[in-house]
Amino acid sequence: MKDLTAPSYTAATASGTPTRPRAxxxxxxxxxxxxxxxxxxxxxxxxxxxxxxxxxxxxxxxxxxxxxxxxxxxxxxxxxxxxxxxxxxxxxxxxxxxxxxxxxxxxxxxxxxxxxxxxxxxxxxxxxxxxxxxxxxxxxxxxxxxxxxxxxxxxxxxxxxxxxxxxxxxxxxxxxxxxxxxxxxxxxxxxxxxxxxxxLRAPWPSAPPQTAANADTSRTAVARSRPFLLLATALTLSAFAMYTVVVTLVPLLLDRGYTAAQAAWALGLGGAGQTLGRTLYATLARRTSPALRTAVLIGLGGAATAAFALVPGPYPLLAALSIAAGTVRGNLTLLQATAITDRWGTRHYGRLSGLLAAPTTTASALAPFAGTALAGPLGGYPHLFAALAVISSGAALIAWHTAPARETTRLPLIRRLTLPKHQR
The missing domain is CATH 1.20.1250.20 (MFS general substrate transporter like domains)
Known part of the structure; x- marks a missing residue:
């Protein structure tokens, strides 16, 4: 009888694709x-x-x-x-x-x-x-x-x-x-x-070998590089703004006279938007460079936050805004998951993704306290959302400069032209 607890693996391909555990x-x-x-x-x-x-x-x-x-x-x-x-x-x-x-x-x-x-x-x-x-x-x-x-x-x-x-x-x-x-x-x-x-018992594939083409992508070199530090800064600012919006959306809507049920539904619709956004990411990734989509997604998150600050209603419009903001959040989750491989490959993914996640996780941990603490001094939740939109805009500008120098040499001409002149 077949051992049902034994791991089952797919076969590695001749091209070197790693063995994948089907389960x-x-x-x-x-x-x-x-x-x-x-x-x-x-x-x-x-x-x-x-x-x-x-x-x-x-x-x-x-x-x-x-x-x-x-x-x-x-x-x-x-x-x-x-x-x-x-x-x-x-x-x-x-x-x-x-x-x-x-x-x-x-x-x-x-x-x-x-x-x-x-x-x-x-x-x-x-x-x-x-x-x-x-x-x-x-x-x-x-x-x-x-x-x-x-x-x-x-x-x-x-x-x-x-x-x-x-x-x-x-x-x-x-x-x-x-x-x-x-x-x-x-x-x-x-x-x-x-x-x-x-x-999770499949053999762990060896890290991709260090070659002349990626000799500058050692873990230490990447972690200390300007693009990595700028990427960490942009994602941290974005995470702070994004999670503060999530935890203060209900108070914002309650202050504007909506019921607790309406506010809860608006927050829940943001979760539905996240699911929608994640289905769109693969298409976005195929058509944009890493730096461009990072800047665009963070910028769109800031635009949605600004809309919440400026638009008091009607409720269907606010619900639509929540879905749109959730769609951006869903894409940002996958953006962070692929940020390392898109720029520096898979060789040190675990270590580098841990370094990248540390400040963003810290920002998300501080967001509930910071949002509540800042709303009063800033004059209310609409003003808080306006400030968060400014933070997201700054993060988007920083994200524009997160492409490693060699990235642009591999891009098609039309995509190179979308990058800043000094990155082409």
Missing amino acids: ALPALCLTQITSWGILYYAFPVLNPQITAATGWSAAATTAAFSAALLVSALTGMRIGRVLDARGPRTVMTAGSVAGTAGLVIIATAPNLPLFTTGWLLTGLAMASTFYQPAFAALTRWWAPDHVKALTIVTLAGGLASTVFAPLTAQLASHFSWRHTYLILAAVLAAVTLPAHALA
Whole structure:
């Protein structure tokens, strides 16, 4: 009888395409939905019940959650090195264990310091199970067709809130927040542990060899290069603006007289827009250079933010704007996933993507506090959105200069002409 637990692989092609584990892509789709849904999206659903039951302040519990995101940013750089050398199986399986343990600590914590400790461990799990290691796996295994695989897994990941936010709310209506987290911890372990341990066992392809053509793309050289530093700056500013918009859209609409249900629907429609945007990215990637599409997408995000600042209604127009903004956000997720390979190849993808993700993850962690804190001094949420639009515009200008010097020599003439003169 055939061993159903044995890994099944596709054969490597004569052209050198890496061996691909057939089970990896569906497994990563499933684990991204589960990991994001439980480790990230369950918290905002449960936090009101947590604060009501414990007496801890919402600021304190949210700070613990943000600390997890900061740990994820810092540890992602080290995890990237391991991914480059050994592949995703050990990292993501260990992340499943850490996430399960972290949730158990959170659920049973008798005081705020232990609650925070649980979130710090969960932050390590986030770095080990979220998009970064999944992207590293698919980029190495699926090259040169990795954009299609990345699109599929991000489409699945986009369903995390759709699946787990209502499921968490339903559980919380029947159980305490502690029992709800224990149930979710069991689900996380049952789904992600076997999937990561069994489906990611394919041989890890060797890194592309260093050649004369890419001799300037050593990890250190790239990380210290002007294009990389500008790219990190642009994506960090964009992430700060984007996540601040997400967390303050509901207050903006409430201040303009819309109901809580209307505001929630507008936010949810942004999630639908993200799914739409991710289906369009492959076409955009084929027709534009990396620097051009980075600048255009960040600029479009800024334009959508400015529209929210300037347009008070009617509601259908605001709903359409939310979908448009979500479409841009969906593209930006894939843009960051492919930013390294588009410019410097796959050789040091794990390490470089970890470096690139660290400041953007930090910015997303700070966004909830910064948005609320800045709205008052700036004169209200419309003025906050206007300021965020200015930040996005600056990021788009920076992104225009993120092409490595050699990139333009490979572009068709019509695409070279779209670049700044000094980059042609």
